Amino acid sequence: MRIIGIDLGTTNSACSIWNNGKPELIPNRLNKLLTPSVVGIDDHGKILVGEYAKQRLVSHPSSTTSIFKRYMGSEYQCHLGKRSFNAAELSSLILRSLKEDAETHLGEAITQAVISVPAYFNDAQRKATKLAGELAGLQVERLINEPTAAAMVYGLHKINDGAQFLILDMGGGTFDVSLVEYFSGVIEVHASSGDNFLGGEDFLHILVKKYLNDNHINGKKLSPVERQLIIDSINKAKHQLTFAKSITIENAYKTQDKPWIINREDFANAAKSVLYRIQSPIERTLNDAGISPSEIDEVILVGGATRMPMFRTLISKMFRRVPSGNIDPDLVVTMGVAMQAGLRERQSDLDEVILTDVCPYTLGTEIINLSDESGQQGGLFMPIIERNSIVPVSIIKTLCTASDNQTQLKISIFQGESRLVKNNVFLGEFDIKVPKGPEGKETIDVRYSYDMNGLLDVDVTVNSTGNTYQKIIKNSGTLSKKEIKASKEKLANLKFHPRESVTSRLLIARAEKYYESSLGENREYVGSILSQFEKTLEKQNVRDIKVSTHQFEQALDRFEQQGIFT
């Protein structure tokens, strides 16, 4: 039984497996390594995933969705046509698509996977990711932190023995920092920190805002299609700015009267406030690891957003050196996940590799704040698992009753660094019954266990009675067994397009997008070749379809090269 590795990203996902001593990336049905994390539903109620759905973001924005990883672990429901899904369900559709690709590629059924998550993902977000795996019919063998996965790849290929390196991972939606040391086959994460709401999408948002401002367009009056068209062309410009000094957008919206020119400096100035947010997590990581920037042997960049020139410039200034990113920043995490999958399979060529990771935030409980007479401060936070303790970790603290004849104790679980619980993130709570007695007589043992997946378990023992309570933390993001079952049924009823038709569907989606974004003659031309192609499809003659698919694709490619569509 093989275990596959999946990098479930905000904008793109990828899948890989450990084969013959190296990670092998699995191409998807369109023979690409990256599958866009976009899900849509078509007019017949069938589910679309990946590139096809991404093309339809422009033509059918109300029935297509992206960037849902940001809502992992929240109650947010996304409406696709008449149906609604939560982030875990949407992610499971992506996972399912990747799983099918892997099954076709490997020629066997796959039921187990290792999935990557941002290091700074909290308990709810991790549980939602695990649930997404289950809903897709995958047993999640391990959740691995993205920077840690990247560290494994660099550790085995590029880094000298005994080196300390800092991994900066900025993807589409999240930013992570990890300080890693590598010696004699051991990859040890010393400290980790991050920001769950900082990534390439935020930079895109800034650029879109700048475009709207410069051209005096009221963003709130745009229709979804118009909005998506603008976002699409700005996104292209953002990518091109990595290589070109300045980019001109001729016409992305009807009221844009003159070409809009954006250069790197303007973009960097506009995005300054967002970009500089990377300073806090980096500072914190170095502070926790207790080392100075000059002691780091290498600064490694991971994730697509680190390609931005302004990011690289800032890092060089911060660390007084040029950062390295020799391995494709989009795929390095996927390779690392494959390695972890290989470790789980106990592949003999990975026998010498050992990976240790840390818990990136402090976990604790609420205790009574005696000095707070005015009632403004609220309860105090008592840390139980300190941040950056090595995992797995299990710590017991003893608490006692605070008043005479107390019969109940409330255990609230919090995550964060502040002294007061009100500034920390609430994870869950439960009530414990204790026998009556004088103040401080009854004691309970609270045990926090944080496992290698980054999932927290809390159990409490009342010392006098021996009763134990166990808390599997339930918060807004996690579902009960019944809800999971309902969710599974809902997903089982969905219809999917057969794998074979995907190429032609993608072409149609592309043509539809071009139809939306072009005007006049071009528009008519696209419309005519599109209807011609659809006619051929209806006849269901395999040979004809093959020929016309090829022609259709060439026509669209020609159009794209000529830059008729922006």
Added chain:
Amino acid sequence: MNCWKALGIAPTSDKFAIKKAYAAKLKHHKPDEDPDGFTIVHRHYKQALKGCDDTQNNRTYKEENIHPVNQLIHEVLNIKTKVKKKTENKLHISLYFKPEWLILNAQISQALASPQTANKKYGWNFLEKSEALLDLEFRVFVSNYVFEALLALKNKHPRKKFTIIRTLDIFFRWSDKRDILEQRFGYANTQHLLGKHIAKKKIKQFTWHRPSAYQSIWKSFCYFLSMIALKLTI
């Protein structure tokens, strides 16, 4: 010590030897397969490293005392600290001789001359413009310096309000690392300076933000109400 026996080596201050022994032990206690064994090995490893750190610190301290050049630097630093009336001196020597620091230092002392000058926003504009402040090490150093100087100024003028703290907080991100500052300067001092009004920003991770379209409806509604109110008053 117990940890040496557990790691299977003789007591040493060679960090690399400790790491090698730890790596060898880990091959038999992988965190995946034997979490309890791993926790114990890791504890011994940390203990050994800590012992090693302590002895090394002692040694370098002694060497520093003997070495004449270091003594000279110490004297220079002492004079500097006496002039600036700084009590704490844990700073890296190279930072003191950084030319940018001399300029920045002059600008900071100018801005912090009195509560009136400190509260003027444009008096701090030089921070935004300084390229040297992007350097991580230097930034932390300057941030701590400003924090301490501001604390001293506030203690001198306890009745004055320092509105500038908000601007500086955004620039140095003090709220984000409040716990680190508390560790360094003490809880009371940090509370005294940052106060309650800029308590650590709470990140709402479980709520879903309404799309801006709804907000605009709400805004226009508020605008409408205010217009009515305006007309009534007229």
